[in-house]
Amino acid sequence: MNADLLSTLTRRVLFAPLHGRGRADLVAERLRTAIALGVLAENEQLPSETELAAQFNVSPVTLREALTQLRQLGLVTTCRGRSWGTVVSAPLPGQRRVAIEQARMLSSLDLRDLADWRRAIGTESARLAARRASSQDILLLDRGSGNLAAADDEVEARRSDSRFFIELAAASQSVRLSSNSISLQVEYSPVLTLVYADAAVRSAVSVVLGGVTHAVKAADAEGAGTLAAKAVDLVAARAAQLRANGWDS
Amino acid sequence: MPQTPDPDSIRHLLTGAARQILALTQPVFEQLTQLETTVGSFDVDEWARSPRSLAAWPHVESSVAHALESVDLMIGAGFAVASASTGGARQSAIAWWIRRDGIVQVKQHVLNPSSDSYYDFTQSRWFRLPMTAGQPVLMAPYVDSWGTDDVTMTASQAVRADGEVVAVVAADLDVRFYVDKVEHILASAFATALLDSEDRVIASNAPDIESGTRMAAAEQRDIMIRVPIESLGWSVVALGDRPGAAD
Numbered sequence: 001m002n003a004d005l006l007s008t009l010t011r012r013v014l015f016a017p018l019h020g021r022g023r024a025d026l027v028a029e030r031l032r033t034a035i036a037l038g039v040l041a042e043n044e045q046l047p048s049e050t051e052l053a054a055q056f057n058v059s060p061v062t063l064r065e066a067l068t069q070l071r072q073l074g075l076v077t078t079c080r081g082r083s084w085g086t087v088v089s090a091p092l093p094g095q096r097r098v099a100i101e102q103a104r105m106l107s108s109l110d111l112r113d114l115a116d117w118r119r120a121i122g123t124e125s126a127r128l129a130a131r132r133a134s135s136q137d138i139l140l141l142d143r144g145s146g147n148l149a150a151a152d153d154e155v156e157a158r159r160s161d162s163r164f165f166i167e168l169a170a171a172s173q174s175v176r177l178s179s180n181s182i183s184l185q186v187e188y189s190p191v192l193t194l195v196y197a198d199a200a201v202r203s204a205v206s207v208v209l210g211g212v213t214h215a216v217k218a219a220d221a222e223g224a225g226t227l228a229a230k231a232v233d234l235v236a237a238r239a240a241q242l243r244a245n246g247w248d249s
Numbered sequence: 250m251p252q253t254p255d256p257d258s259i260r261h262l263l264t265g266a267a268r269q270i271l272a273l274t275q276p277v278f279e280q281l282t283q284l285e286t287t288v289g290s291f292d293v294d295e296w297a298r299s300p301r302s303l304a305a306w307p308h309v310e311s312s313v314a315h316a317l318e319s320v321d322l323m324i325g326a327g328f329a330v331a332s333a334s335t336g337g338a339r340q341s342a343i344a345w346w347i348r349r350d351g352i353v354q355v356k357q358h359v360l361n362p363s364s365d366s367y368y369d370f371t372q373s374r375w376f377r378l379p380m381t382a383g384q385p386v387l388m389a390p391y392v393d394s395w396g397t398d399d400v401t402m403t404a405s406q407a408v409r410a411d412g413e414v415v416a417v418v419a420a421d422l423d424v425r426f427y428v429d430k431v432e433h434i435l436a437s438a439f440a441t442a443l444l445d446s447e448d449r450v451i452a453s454n455a456p457d458i459e460s461g462t463r464m465a466a467a468e469q470r471d472i473m474i475r476v477p478i479e480s481l482g483w484s485v486v487a488l489g490d491r492p493g494a495a496d
Contacts, residue, residue, distance in 0.1 A: 054415040104265075130466065131461075131462055131463060131466040132449065132461040132462060132463060132466075133463070134389070134445075134447055134449060135447055136374060136389065136391070137375075137391075140372075169392070170391070170392035171392075172392075173390065173391070173400060173460075173461040174392075175392060175399055175400055178392050219463060219465050221466070242279055
């Protein structure tokens with residue numbers, strides 16, 4: 001029987017086969033992103049080298065080269081012996097550094113485009129969630145906005161934000177909005193990580209997200225949509241400011 | 250203009266529909282009961298400590314494969330457990346198989362809470378209700394983020410050893426297939442719908458009533474007659490136009 005290891009959409013987005021001849025640094029880049037975004041978490045075990053190579057559609061030799069790069073950066077360690085395998089060991093400060101690198105590659109047009117996409121998905125998810133959410137969905141949304149308020153650092157905050165918006169899409173019961181939401185969160189991750197370094201921003205957004213949950217609960221589609229857009233715009237405005245200052249505030 | 254049937258006839262038709270709807274998932278719960286006995290009294294703590302071990306038990310895998318191959322409506326099945334280990338931290342484990350393109354395969358979930366794709370099934374009703382209250386559950390359609398990432402319906406029940414609930418056995422159902430069948434059962438001259446325990450529409454024969462809509466948010470329609478499906482907490486209802494609703 002085939003093991004379906006990398007089965008979630010997030011992983012499919014990151015681990016789609018590389019086109020053309022895969023090079024070790026391309027693979028290393030993909031894995032670095034996955035680790036920086038928390039898709040692969042600290043102490044999480046990667047699939048075996050053979051399986052990863054097959055997933056990326058590269059030769060095992062190329063894959064091994066990529067893992068060597070990551071090992072040298074201190075992002076993974078490989079244990080041989082009883083618990084054989086490669087394990088993620090990403091330190092949090094390293095994640096911020098990678099986020100800055102990735103954010104610097106975004107032009108102002110890219111930022112605008114990402115915010116537009118986020119606003120479109122978020123607004124429609126919120127409006128539909130107001131019509132369709134179950135009590136379980138509302139519980140998860142409540143918890144999500146609470147987690148954002150309680151987050152101690154930018155990585156926790158980014159994670160809470162991502163889970164809120166993905167849960168909002170799930171509450172809309174739309175499969176396409178949900179999968180879009182996941183891809184979007186992965187792409188927007190560096191921006192969210194840097195924006196949420198500021199506790200005041202975390203607090204402001206969590207209040208708005210609490211409002212979204214309240215509106216969803218009350219079946220107020222227009223209110224939910226408006227507040228979701230507001231949350232997106234708060235983050236986008238802060239991102240534009242940060243970008244003007246080179247992202248390293 | 251067709252005559253509106255009288256309330257008694259409507260109630261009679263709804264009761265018949267309710268019975269047929271219940272029959273759709275009967276084979277699923279029968280399979281779950283069989284799977285329960287297959288697993289028997291395995292060491293749940295040991296399984297929670299070493300999650301891969303259950304998936305490696307050959308007789309468990311072949312029993313699950315058999316269940317998935319026997320009932321078209323079932324597209325995934327497996328076992329889940331959450332135990333309080335002596336260290337204090339809760340350990341959870343899930344062994345799951347899916348049937349895709351006629352082939353049964355193991356499905357891995359992400360169980361590391363720090364991961365973005367962390368699958369926290371311990372909070373889901375399909376796990377919680379059987380685990381804490383020993384009750385079987387049939388969940389209305391929901392998007393299973395981090396699980397199947399698709400719209401899903403889950404049937405689940407408790408696995409007992411020595412009279413105690415030790416784990417949960419569950420199955421994911423093909424929602425599109427199920428909704429199609431229910432729409433067929435609901436076909437009639439008047440607007441009807443199958444509602445879940447929160448009065449959200451699972452399926453309806455009225456084109457203007459979308460699946461997933463909460464009745465509270467359905468501006469144009471009201472529930473006229475309700476026939477409960479007790480064992481599921483669901484109802485089959487006849488709908489009328491809300492007074493003052495636009496044509």
